Amino acid sequence: MPLNHLNQQDHRYLASLVAPERCSTGESILNTHSRDQSRHPAVRPEVVIWPETKEEIAAILKYADEKRLPVTAWGAGSSLEGNPIPLCGGIVLSFARMNRIVNIRESDFQIDVQPGVIYKEMNHELRHTGLFFPPDPGAGATIGGMIANNASGTRTVRYGSTKDYVQRLTVVLAGGEIIDIGNRASKSSSGLDLLHLFVGSEGMLGVVTEATLRLAGIPEEFAWAVATFPSVEAASRAVLDTIRSGIDPAALELLAPECVELINRARNFGLICSPSLFIELHGPTRQRLADDLRIVEEICRNEACAEFRPGLDRAERDRFVEARHALGEMIAQAHTGQKRVVIDVAVPISTYPEMIAFARQEAQKAASVTAYTFGHAGDGNIHMVVGAQGDDVQAWHAIEGLNERVVAKALHLGGTATGEHGVGIGKMKFMPAEHGASLEWMRKIKQLFDPNGILNPGKMFPSQR
Numbered sequence: 001m002p003l004n005h006l007n008q009q010d011h012r013y014l015a016s017l018v019a020p021e022r023c024s025t026g027e028s029i030l031n032t033h034s035r036d037q038s039r040h041p042a043v044r045p046e047v048v049i050w051p052e053t054k055e056e057i058a059a060i061l062k063y064a065d066e067k068r069l070p071v072t073a074w075g076a077g078s079s080l081e082g083n084p085i086p087l088c089g090g091i092v093l094s095f096a097r098m099n100r101i102v103n104i105r106e107s108d109f110q111i112d113v114q115p116g117v118i119y120k121e122m123n124h125e126l127r128h129t130g131l132f133f134p135p136d137p138g139a140g141a142t143i144g145g146m147i148a149n150n151a152s153g154t155r156t157v158r159y160g161s162t163k164d165y166v167q168r169l170t171v172v173l174a175g176g177e178i179i180d181i182g183n184r185a186s187k188s189s190s191g192l193d194l195l196h197l198f199v200g201s202e203g204m205l206g207v208v209t210e211a212t213l214r215l216a217g218i219p220e221e222f223a224w225a226v227a228t229f230p231s232v233e234a235a236s237r238a239v240l241d242t243i244r245s246g247i248d249p250a251a252l253e254l255l256a257p258e259c260v261e262l263i264n265r266a267r268n269f270g271l272i273c274s275p276s277l278f279i280e281l282h283g284p285t286r287q288r289l290a291d292d293l294r295i296v297e298e299i300c301r302n303e304a305c306a307e308f309r310p311g312l313d314r315a316e317r318d319r320f321v322e323a324r325h326a327l328g329e330m331i332a333q334a335h336t337g338q339k340r341v342v343i344d345v346a347v348p349i350s351t352y353p354e355m356i357a358f359a360r361q362e363a364q365k366a367a368s369v370t371a372y373t374f375g376h377a378g379d380g381n382i383h384m385v386v387g388a389q390g391d392d393v394q395a396w397h398a399i400e401g402l403n404e405r406v407v408a409k410a411l412h413l414g415g416t417a418t419g420e421h422g423v424g425i426g427k428m429k430f431m432p433a434e435h436g437a438s439l440e441w442m443r444k445i446k447q448l449f450d451p452n453g454i455l456n457p458g459k460m461f462p463s464q465r
């Protein structure tokens, strides 16, 4: 049955469920919740509601389900694939007011949070406990958005992605039922793993209203190095050898020369403009890290690394990490007026050099397109930020083709169309090629949890649009 638009009665009823200032149809509010950080066209919701309790959410979802009204959850809107764009209009549930840390249980290495908590702010709050939440997508993402997208980041090579840190969820289902999933034990072999069904489900199976997250200990000491190589392939091989050596790096980030040049310009690092690896190590003592750095240097030198700049001091490391996270912004500033997309694929680590070489060759064929290649190399994850003038139809046609060829190559190598940004709108068309017959089982699961298709409609399954 098709979904409906809100009528006057719907607006009145929904407004009656929350305090007046927590329900808006104001132009600027609707516009703010009409697009994420991607290039996908904006679609405005019909109302934005800021719930404060799971009971309010249950009442909203119960009504929406009865009336067949679309509901899309909204974290910080920092997605890159159109994930929170309310494609069918309807209700946007913003979690900006459910942003409390409920309980820090230091001795269990756990934290209970509401979904609107910004992960960076949470880590700031945690700093005195000696614990932290490792997944770091960089943008000002919320925990709810990170769970829904299974976000990861620079530290995933050592610490894993969001899915590895979610222990328990409270979820409101499409009809308004509230369920608790998972538990607080550090291990369990009880029943089907519903928890991980919800992680990465992009708000399509239910709405997360509270999460228990596992935390890691803040390492005693940090070491880092920047190594420059004659080719991207040589740098990729050094990544493989570093992992193979048994050293457990906390970050292994690849930067193609064009990225190094930008970082030099913006932060004055004076690095050689060659393919580079930013390597971070965490450990209990400086001595241990100094030993590890020597091994990493040997590995890099074996791949004809021209410069190896190591360090054990925290301030310089922080400067590199900040610069790496600011790369997207630097690219935007270098090409004002351009529109951009981020191609995000991941492949088995052994095929990383081949994948990188392919993507860069293909990008070079596209005239009037700028391309910046970097990635979480330790995870086999490549990002390519490609841009062109918004009205350059030919260039955008070329970018579309480039994206398709890069994804096809990643799938051919046994990888995935989306390393960490989720499916959203942008990666929907690749779902059949990536998942084959198992996509049908995903569809059945969606149908089971959300039979009327009200939750984040129009996403993930191509034929649903």
Ligand SMILES: Cc1cc2nc3c(=O)[nH]c(=O)nc-3n(C[C@H](O)[C@H](O)[C@H](O)COP(=O)(O)OP(=O)(O)OC[C@H]3O[C@@H](n4cnc5c(N)ncnc54)[C@H](O)[C@@H]3O)c2cc1C
Pocket (backbone or CB within 6 Å): 036, 037, 072, 073, 074, 075, 076, 077, 078, 079, 080, 083, 084, 095, 115, 136, 137, 138, 139, 140, 141, 142, 143, 144, 145, 146, 147, 148, 149, 150, 151, 152, 153, 154, 202, 203, 204, 206, 207, 208, 209, 328, 329, 420, 421, 456
């Ligand atoms: C500059 C930049 C760099 C980035 N780098 C990375 C990176 O390194 N790694 C990475 O993984 N991502 C990265 N991202 C993408 C993005 O930040 C992440 O995907 C992030 O997890 C999105 O969180 P959000 O709070 O903005 O969620 P939103 O974009 O608001 O929503 C994301 C999805 O979650 C759903 N959702 C939100 N809250 C809930 C809830 N409570 N219950 C159920 N569903 C919910 C939404 O419906 C939507 O489908 C980057 C983005 C930018 C702009």
